[in-house]
Amino acid sequence: MKDLKMKKEFKVIADLLPNNTRVLDIGCGDGSLMSLLNEEKHIEVRGLELNQENVQECIHKGLPVIQGNAETELHQFPDKSFDYVVLSQTLQAFYEPEKVLRNLLRIGKSVVVSIPNFGFWKVRIKLLFFGEMPVTKTLPNTWYNTPNLHMCTIKDLFNFCDEKKINIKKVVGVNENKTSIINKSNLEIKNLFSKVGIFLIG
Amino acid sequence: MPSLAGLFFWMNIKLENIKKLDVAKPLKLDCGKTIRNFPIAYETYGKLSDNKDNAILVFHALTGDQFVTGSNPITNKEGWWVTAVGPGKAIDTNKYFVICANVIGGCMGSLGPRNINPDTNRPYGLDFPVITIKDMVRAQESLLEYLGIKKLLCATGGSMGGMQLLQFCATFPDKAFAAIPIACSSSHSAQNIALNELARQAIMADPVWDNGQYVLKNVQPKNGLAVARMVGHISYLSEKGMQEKFGRKLQEKADYEFSFNADFQVESYLRHQGYAFVERFDANSVLYITRAMDYFDLSKQFKGGLVEAFRNQKTKFLIISFSSDWLYTTKDNKDIVIALNASGADVSYSEIITDKGHDSFLLNEPQFLKTLKGFIDSMYERFKNEKRI
Numbered sequence: 259m260k261d262l263k264m265k266k267e268f269k270v271i272a273d274l275l276p277n278n279t280r281v282l283d284i285g286c287g288d289g290s291l292m293s294l295l296n297e298e299k300h301i302e303v304r305g306l307e308l309n310q311e312n313v314q315e316c317i318h319k320g321l322p323v324i325q326g327n328a329e330t331e332l333h334q335f336p337d338k339s340f341d342y343v344v345l346s347q348t349l350q351a352f353y354e355p356e357k358v359l360r361n362l363l364r365i366g367k368s369v370v371v372s373i374p375n376f377g378f379w380k381v382r383i384k385l386l387f388f389g390e391m392p393v394t395k396t397l398p399n400t401w402y403n404t405p406n407l408h409m410c411t412i413k414d415l416f417n418f419c420d421e422k423k424i425n426i427k428k429v430v431g432v433n434e435n436k437t438s439i440i441n442k443s444n445l446e447i448k449n450l451f452s453k454v455g456i457f458l459i460g
Numbered sequence: 461m462p463s464l465a466g467l468f469f470w471m472n473i474k475l476e477n478i479k480k481l482d483v484a485k486p487l488k489l490d491c492g493k494t495i496r497n498f499p500i501a502y503e504t505y506g507k508l509s510d511n512k513d514n515a516i517l518v519f520h521a522l523t524g525d526q527f528v529t530g531s532n533p534i535t536n537k538e539g540w541w542v543t544a545v546g547p548g549k550a551i552d553t554n555k556y557f558v559i560c561a562n563v564i565g566g567c568m569g570s571l572g573p574r575n576i577n578p579d580t581n582r583p584y585g586l587d588f589p590v591i592t593i594k595d596m597v598r599a600q601e602s603l604l605e606y607l608g609i610k611k612l613l614c615a616t617g618g619s620m621g622g623m624q625l626l627q628f629c630a631t632f633p634d635k636a637f638a639a640i641p642i643a644c645s646s647s648h649s650a651q652n653i654a655l656n657e658l659a660r661q662a663i664m665a666d667p668v669w670d671n672g673q674y675v676l677k678n679v680q681p682k683n684g685l686a687v688a689r690m691v692g693h694i695s696y697l698s699e700k701g702m703q704e705k706f707g708r709k710l711q712e713k714a715d716y717e718f719s720f721n722a723d724f725q726v727e728s729y730l731r732h733q734g735y736a737f738v739e740r741f742d743a744n745s746v747l748y749i750t751r752a753m754d755y756f757d758l759s760k761q762f763k764g765g766l767v768e769a770f771r772n773q774k775t776k777f778l779i780i781s782f783s784s785d786w787l788y789t790t791k792d793n794k795d796i797v798i799a800l801n802a803s804g805a806d807v808s809y810s811e812i813i814t815d816k817g818h819d820s821f822l823l824n825e826p827q828f829l830k831t832l833k834g835f836i837d838s839m840y841e842r843f844k845n846e847k848r849i
């Protein structure tokens with residue numbers, strides 16, 4: 259089930275990216291997205307990944323991956339050296355998400371950022387009616403062991419980009435297998451019904 | 461003049477039975493001198509496929525030689541990289557054709573300071589030209605030509621072998637489909653040079669060394685050479701690894717002897733390593749090879765620095781470092797990754813977490829060997845496909 263959902267998000271990301279481009283996948287995990295992009299869209303992929311086992315997995319698949327920490331090691335990538343930089347569901351785990359985001363915008367001509375949406379209705383209910391920090395499929399950890407330091411909602415990131423003058427090209431909301439385009443006019447409702455928000459910015 | 465046949469009896473080395481290629485093409489060295497008709501000693505393992513798509517070139521480190529795996533016919537010990545290369549190993553000789561050449565300046569059959577200088581009819585000694593890493597690499601090109609290999613599946617090497625590999629890729633950007641430089645650096649640091657200088661001074665301080673003329677007297681500056689090797693061995697281990705291996709343990713005794721004998725296990729270890737080394741290695745070769753390492757600075761060779769050195773690279777790189785290696789640190793290795801990234805090359809990087817220091821690349825380090833195997837096998841599939849198309 260989880261795998262299927264992951265694939266849905268990756269599919270949406272893949273749809274956002276044109277064929278034959280150069281893409282850097284930050285926090286590329288075991289390389290599933292890189293494989294998808296490489297095989298289906300002939301995209302030249304590179305990955306950055308912290309976890310040793312994941313790095314090995316990528317290397318076994320023949321995917322170029324650099325072991326390193328996105329928080330501290332993005333300086334190694336030159337300005338505009340990639341057409342797209344992808345950051346899937348990790349923005350909220352950084353100490354300084356703004357700094358990381360700025361770096362991604364420096365490295366890529368465009369950036370795809372996906373976030374688990376803290377504004378999803380189930381998350382809100384959990385906090386509002388039960389008074390507990392939400393644990394859902396998209397946010398599986400409890401408050402004391404979550405890697406997430408800066409949770410935000412789709413609306414938050416939307417407003418953040420506005421405020422910081424970051425150009426939003428497209429926002430896609432994902433709920434199970436349904437996707438929908440999010441814009442200013444439907445932001446409130448989509449913020450309530452999307453589990454994941456995928457932003458194309460830059 | 462002593463008889464030439466007796467010259468090398470101290471090593472009890474029979475170099476006549478090893479594979480050698482006589483390189484006819486003159487090679488102009490970085491120092492300006494030219495060497496002609498020189499021997500390159502080499503060894504191969506496995507079988508070259510009909511498509512010639514399975515060749516892996518291994519560059520050896522400072523005190524290595526061409527005998528990568530199996531039994532070394534000279535020392536009768538295991539090859540220096542038997543942990544990684546051999547049938548069923550990470551670099552599987554049932555599948556791949558592995559080539560390794562002795563570097564020039566060395567003492568295992570390739571042209572070195574022990575060879576006879578045709579101008580004087582005596583061993584070169586210090587008349588041997590000072591060589592560089594680039595000279596070593598260029599000297600090996602003829603071997604690939606001789607073996608009929610236009611493009612290697614992969615080239616790899618650790619430590620000085622990694623430096624040779626970086627040089628190889630910079631000099632011949634399209635000769636290897638993939639490259640794995642391990643625990644190396646694109647230039648020698650002050651500390652690296654200092655340690656090498658310590659090794660050289662130890663040799664030179666031995667009166668037997670006699671300005672490199674010891675060869676004529678059929679002797680070897682054993683004490684100096686052994687100390688030089690001890691320096692090396694200290695730098696190959698991490699502080700933690702050394703503490704765990706030896707601590708303050710005493711060598712087969714209950715208490716201090718109140719003498720300068722090897723009371724501690726670590727002393728005994730160093731002495732053993734040092735004196736075992738003099739049986740198989742030439743002191744002048746250590747001088748020449750360490751000098752080549754010190755002169756190595758890849759960015760100095762290119763106007764635009766290291767990034768320029770890797771411009772237009774088609775080779776797919778995997779850089780590997782070891783967390784406790786203080787000789788060629790993770791940072792040294794990452795600098796190579798950064799330059800490769802900046803030049804747009806295809807590069808992967810992995811840092812293996814271990815306490816075993818620089819030596820890790822020679823040891824049975826499962827994560828390292830797994831990474832090595834995964835990369836080579838996946839590259840082989842891609843290279844085969846590319847060749848087919």
